Every structure is written in structure tokens, then in C-alpha cells.
Amino acid sequence: MTDTRELVTAQALQAARIGGPDSVLTTEEVRAFILESLGDTDFDGRSVCLVVPDGTRSCPLPFLLGCVHEALVGRVSRLTVLIALGTHVAMTEEALAKHLGYQDDGLEATYPGMTVLNHEWWKPETFVSLGAISAERVSELSGGLLSISADVALNKVIVEHDVALVVGPVFPHEVVGFSGGNKYFFPGIAGPEIIDLTHWVGALITSAEIIGTRGITPVRALINEAATMIPSEKLALCVVAQSGTSSLHAATFGSTEAAWASAAEVSAQTHVRYLDAPVKRVVSLIPTKYDDIWTAAKGFYKLEPVVADGGEVIIYAPHISEISVVHQEIYEIGYHCRDYFVKQWDKFKDMHWGVLAHSTHLRGAGTYDEVHGERCRLTVTLVTAIPEEKVRRANLGYIAPADFDLAAYEADPDTFVVPNAGEVLFRLH
Structure with missing residues (x-):
């Protein structure tokens, strides 16, 4: 660039x-x-x-x-x-x-x-x-x-x-x-x-x-x-x-x-903070101004750079009940890395590219080939009011809000809990 x-x-x-x-x-x-x-x-x-x-x-x-x-x-x-x-x-x-x-x-x-x-x-x-x-x-x-x-x-x-x-x-x-x-x-x-x-x-x-x-x-x-x-x-x-x-x-x-x-x-x-070392897990606490995952996904974008390979970003937003009210196509294609779409372009080229872009932004880095399929760098898990079946169909992890122990994550040294997530970008030194 x-x-x-x-x-x-x-x-x-x-x-x-x-x-x-x-x-x-x-x-x-x-x-x-x-x-x-x-x-x-x-x-x-x-x-x-x-x-x-x-x-x-x-x-x-x-x-x-x-x-x-x-x-x-x-x-x-x-x-x-x-x-x-x-x-x-x-x-x-x-x-x-x-x-x-x-x-x-x-x-x-x-x-x-x-x-x-x-x-x-x-x-x-x-x-x-x-x-x-x-x-x-x-x-x-x-x-x-x-x-x-x-x-x-x-x-x-x-x-x-x-x-x-x-x-x-x-x-x-x-x-x-x-x-x-x-x-x-x-x-x-x-x-x-x-x-x-x-x-x-x-x-x-x-x-x-x-x-x-x-x-x-x-x-x-x-x-x-x-x-x-x-x-x-x-x-x-x-x-x-x-x-x-x-x-x-x-x-x-x-x-x-x-x-x-x-x-x-x-x-x-x-609006940019720096960490000395990558973290294993992030819990992004999403403010209520984001009322669907389409907008709350900023809690992933701003944290992806500091999560170690194989790590996890948890989007904690129990107030959210939809992935997207407007862009229902996301339920059809789900969330995937860039290469998943690029290497199967004939299958996806007629979809709104803005929807494809949003999908890649939330799923993060990864690879795709016909032999090994899709392999993403991170796991993305939702703690929301969206039904489990919808979340898993969209290729994301699921934890029910009632089963989520925020205090335990806050006490975990391997977990980075971020309040008011979505505006401040975190990067590694």
C-alpha cells in the first residue's frame, strides 16, 4: 500500500x-x-x-x-x-x-x-x-x-x-x-x-x-x-x-x-491503543448504540489485530436479537474469510459485494482451498439474543447469555475484556 x-x-x-x-x-x-x-x-x-x-x-x-x-x-x-x-x-x-x-x-x-x-x-x-x-x-x-x-x-x-x-x-x-x-x-x-x-x-x-x-x-x-x-x-x-x-x-x-x-x-x-503481546481471548462488551451484528461487528474489527493465532473474540451483546434486519443475505452466505469468496468467485460474484465484505470483516483472516476447506485464524463467538440455530448457520460460535459468566472471564489472565468496544482500535507494538 x-x-x-x-x-x-x-x-x-x-x-x-x-x-x-x-x-x-x-x-x-x-x-x-x-x-x-x-x-x-x-x-x-x-x-x-x-x-x-x-x-x-x-x-x-x-x-x-x-x-x-x-x-x-x-x-x-x-x-x-x-x-x-x-x-x-x-x-x-x-x-x-x-x-x-x-x-x-x-x-x-x-x-x-x-x-x-x-x-x-x-x-x-x-x-x-x-x-x-x-x-x-x-x-x-x-x-x-x-x-x-x-x-x-x-x-x-x-x-x-x-x-x-x-x-x-x-x-x-x-x-x-x-x-x-x-x-x-x-x-x-x-x-x-x-x-x-x-x-x-x-x-x-x-x-x-x-x-x-x-x-x-x-x-x-x-x-x-x-x-x-x-x-x-x-x-x-x-x-x-x-x-x-x-x-x-x-x-x-x-x-x-x-x-x-x-x-x-x-x-x-x-483512538489506537497498543499491547505488548497478543492475547488468547477477547471479550468485546458492545454498547447499546449497536443494535445488530452488522454494526456491533466493530467489536471484532477493532480487536482482531491483538488476538493470537487460534484465539477467540467473543462479542458480548445480549441486547442484540438480529444479525442484520436489512441485509438478510448474510443469513444465506454466513461469515467467511476473504479467500472463501475469492476462490469460489463464480458462486458469489452476483451477491452484493458490500455484504461479502462485511462477512469477511467479521470472520477475519483465513485460507480456503478445495482440499482443506476453510481455515480461519480466529474463532468468533456471539453472546446475544439471536437464536443458536441462526448463529451457527452463519458460521459463528454461540454461547447463551444465561450461560455466560462475565466475571469469570474478567478474572481470567488469558482474557482481555474491552468495555464500550467498537471505537478504539487495538494493535500490537
């Missing part, structure tokens, strides 16, 4: 930033930064679409949204919030009210003049095609991993606004290296072809290789290429959250590339 950290550092210098890896910002500092940054930017008389995360990403979103609203209301001609669902379940009105901070008085009372929309990815009329990335360009940007063209479809709400302003956190990410920036467009509010393309390129590289990788990864390069087709001006207010709290280490503002690059530099120092 090409080292592009110098390019990212150069981009980062083009963004305004407050805070850093050793900082914990006050709300007054963050508010002043947002008001000044947006106040110095030409928004007057222009329509603005705020692209924000859904409930699976943690940051003090109501506070940030309140500051952005304060900075823009009365200046812009139109203000719309678009929830970057990707292909997650749509947020209900109750969930939106809590997520955005208007549950008591209602949207208009809290944020006058603002509209809130789910990204309705399940409706074809949601999208407009911006063009295509050619097979030759895909091959170039992916380092030869794929050579296939992809339609770049995006939620049409973006092109109907003068400015697209991304507001959200940056964390280590299993598909792209670090989340945030243009990733809020692709896959956040994108059509299926570009989602499948980028996710499968990430799967071919493997989650363990790409997660937490600094610089412009092949997936980030493809996302940035797609973003050049967006006609609206693209800006970002990126934040680096103190995981497990409502506090922030840093906030950045600038173009979607520059603000992301600056925030990713901080995230690389605050």
Missing part, C-alpha cells in the same frame, strides 16, 4: 483546528471555534445541507448541531439535515429527536427553519447519477485489485443545495482506514454500485491490514475520486471524540479532504 502520509499532512495544514491528542476541549472552546469558522465562510444567501451520522457513531451531535444552527440560521436560504445511513435501518422520529436533541420541544422549536431527512437508500428515486469511475481509473486507484467501472450515484438532496457540510466524528475504520470526510457521502448517502466497489476493495486488502492505516488508502482514493463529481461546495466540521464520553479532543474545519486529514492525525493518536 502506498504511503501517502505526507500528502495527508499537507492537507491537514490547510484546515483550521482546535485541540489535539492531549487536549480535552471545553464546550465554550468548541462553540467559539464553530461560530468563528462558519462565520468566516461565505454561506450568506446559500442553501446548505448538513450531512450527519446516524446513531451508530458517537459524538456530542446535539451540541454540535446547535452551534452550527446558531452560526447559519438567518444567513442561509435553506438548511437541511441529511442522516448518512449508508444502508443502515432508517431512524424513527423518536430516535431522530433524541439523536439530534429536539425531543422536548420539537424540531421547529429547537432548530427553527431546519428540515431533517433520513437518507432513503431503499428508494431508487432518492438518487441522481453523477457519472461513473472508469474501470481503468478504478484499477489505478485500487492498485490493480479491481478493474470494473462503477456508477457514482448520490442522494439528490446534496446536488439541490449549494453547500454540503459534513458534521461528524473521525475514528479508525475497517474499510477505509479512518472514517469521516468524504466517507459521509460514499457510502453514507451513496448508491449501491459505489458502495459495493469501495467495500470490496477494502475486503480484498482485508480489515486487519487497512484499519487505522494513515494516509490515502486505495478505498479513500476511490471515495475522494467520487467526491470530485459532486457539484456542491464540500466542507466539513470534523471532531475527534473522547471515546465513551461526550467530550472532544479536537475539532477541525475546512474542505472535506483537509478537515478529515487534520482530524485523522489526532484520531490516530487517541
